[in-house]
Amino acid sequence: MPEIKRIEFTKEMKHTHTILVPMMLPIHFCFLEHILVQEGYRIEVLHNDDQRIIEEGLRHVHNDTCYPALLVIGQMMEALKSGRYDIDHVALAITQTGGGCRASNYIHLLRKALIQAGFSQVPVISVNFSHLEKNSGFHLTPKLLVKLAAGFLYGDVLMWLGNQLKPYEIEQGTCDRLTKAWIQTLCDQMDSLRFTHIRKNVTQIVQAYGAVPRSSQTKIKVGIVGEIYMKYAPLGNRRLEEFLIKEGCEPVVSGVLDFALYCLENAKIDYEYYDRNKKAAKLAAWASAYLQTLQQSIADIIKADGTFRAPAPFHEIIKDREGIIDRGVKMGEGWLLSSEMVELIHSGVNNIVCCQPFGCLPNHIVAKGMMRKLKDRYPASNIVALDFDPSATSVNQENRLKLMLANARLYEHFGEETAKELTNA
Ligand code: SF4
Incomplete structure (x- = not known):
């Protein structure tokens, strides 16, 4: 097995390479894709989802490894082998949590799989908040983070309301159409400040979902x-x-916002329990307070409308x-x-x-x-x-x-x- 070398995603590659992202949250990742495209990246969220993904995963990842790693790596390897991409102009993105479990190590398994398959030239971008790997062509800037936070908040709202509407819709498909329409509306707003007018947008979303005729059946x-x-x-x-x-x-x-808040809370716990990074704990406390205020105002809007349960x-x-x-x-x-x-x-x-x-x-x-x-x-x-x-x-x-x-x-x-x-x- 040749040595596993890291290929950096350079500034030039930002203009020449398409970054493939494994799918996780169908609504949220529509916003993610749009936001990154707006920031000048060439992005494609992967939608391949058949049995071949498991087969590719098993081919390249030991079957004792966490199943999510097997699927994520399988999805990316299947895409690369499909012939749909120019291997010399494609990159992959994967998260590294920086926590104690194996999620931080998926990236190494992915690089090993790339070498095995003869794709060693493909750069892998680590998306992390833990000062792990850096790439000169990919930066999580404050502006990008604010937009992503807003996009994921909207994703949570659409997912939360959709799950309360879809099982009761009288005309099948109305909820999916409405969700699609709101994704489009919000993506169209991304160029302007309107995208960050979260309260105003959420009020309109709640009203639009509430106006859909529903059955009163108990489920x-x-x-x-x-x-x-x-x-x-x-x-x-x-x-x-x-x-x-x-x-x-x-x-x-x-919503996935709770997971983000959990990660921020853990930075505070690390400081309280183990006397770790005080500065990181302070920053986490500030970010958590800000996000919780937003979360509360969204819950208040849903409660005030009265049609749906609030998170x-x-x-x-x-x-x-x-x-x-x-x-x-x-x-x-x-x-x-x-x-x-x-x-x-x-x-x-x-x-x-x-x-x-x-x-x-x-x-x-x-x-x-x-x-x-x-x-x-x-x-x-x-x-x-x-x-x-x-x-x-x-x-x-x-x-x-x-x-x-x-x-x-x-x-x-x-x-x-x-x-x-x-x-x-
Ligand atoms: S939580 Fe950790 S151990 Fe569990 S599947 Fe995810 S990476 Fe693997």
């Missing part, structure tokens, strides 16, 4: 939590939201983990994952699917490891852990989900005590 609400990629990426969780809607349920998925503020999510898990548990999704499950239960969503990728030790501890505790504290909770790996069959997963939904229906129709007797009979 079972099902929360989705898990490792971040498995929770959001349709490729990772096999289109779980769509499956739940088809089964007559309403999926409840918290829980982050300071409540932090409190939810008390007595369940310590703040020091911050590998993977850490204390956030347990807190999200508690928050769902507190908001009346007792049915929860927890997406567990193969090879992910931290999330097995903070998710599966917490289920007994949650069940003892909240007997009506109905949580199912769904394991994802290259050989997991969709039939098996769908059966587990249907069993969970059958229990949810029993609870709903007969109440907790009778349902328990029936399921134990």
Whole structure:
């Protein structure tokens, strides 16, 4: 195996290379793509999502590795091998969290895969906030970060409202069309300051979603939590939201802003617990306060309109983990994952699917490891852990989900005590 050398993404490459980005959040990444194009990058978010991705992943990544790594690397390798790109003018982008788990090391696995496949000239850009790798042709400037934060906030709002509208729409496809139209409207605004008028835009979005005719049917609400990629990426969780809607349920998925706030909170915890970087902790506290103010104002707009449920503020999510898990548990999704499950239960969503990728030790501890505790504290909770790996069959997963939904229906129709007797009979 030849030595793994890092190819820098240079200033010149910004004009000559197309950067391929693996898909994670379908709505949010539309904004990401537009914002980066506006900043002068040539960007393409990958939409390939068939079985060949798993095969490519298995070809280049050891099957003991975290499943999200296998999928992300598989998606990029499949794209490169497809013949759709000029290999001498293409680059790849991947995140490095800088945390303690393996997410920071996917980049090295990707470079190894590129060498194996004969694509050693392809530069890989690390997207990180941890002073890890730098590239002269790619910079996360303050202006870019502000735009990305706004784009991801809009993404959260559209995802949150869409999940409350789509299962109830009278004319099928209305919600998807409305979401598409708002993505376009917001992308058109990106050139002007209007894009940053978040409150004004969110008020109009809430009104537009509220005006869509909906059925008044009661549907079972099902929360989705898990490792971040498995929770959001349709490729990772096999289109779980769509499956739940088809089964007559309403999926409840918290926004990615909570994960960003969790990362900022961890910088504060690092300082409090381990006396690490005071300056980083201060900066994180400032950024967190700013984002939480925005989050609160969005929740206030949704509450004032009264048509849809508003998301829980982050300071409540932090409190939810008390007595369940310590703040020091911050590998993977850490204390956030347990807190999200508690928050769902507190908001009346007792049915929860927890997406567990193969090879992910931290999330097995903070998710599966917490289920007994949650069940003892909240007997009506109905949580199912769904394991994802290259050989997991969709039939098996769908059966587990249907069993969970059958229990949810029993609870709903007969109440907790009778349902328990029936399921134990
Ligand atoms: S959170 Fe789990 S799946 Fe994600 S990188 Fe860490 S160990 Fe792997």
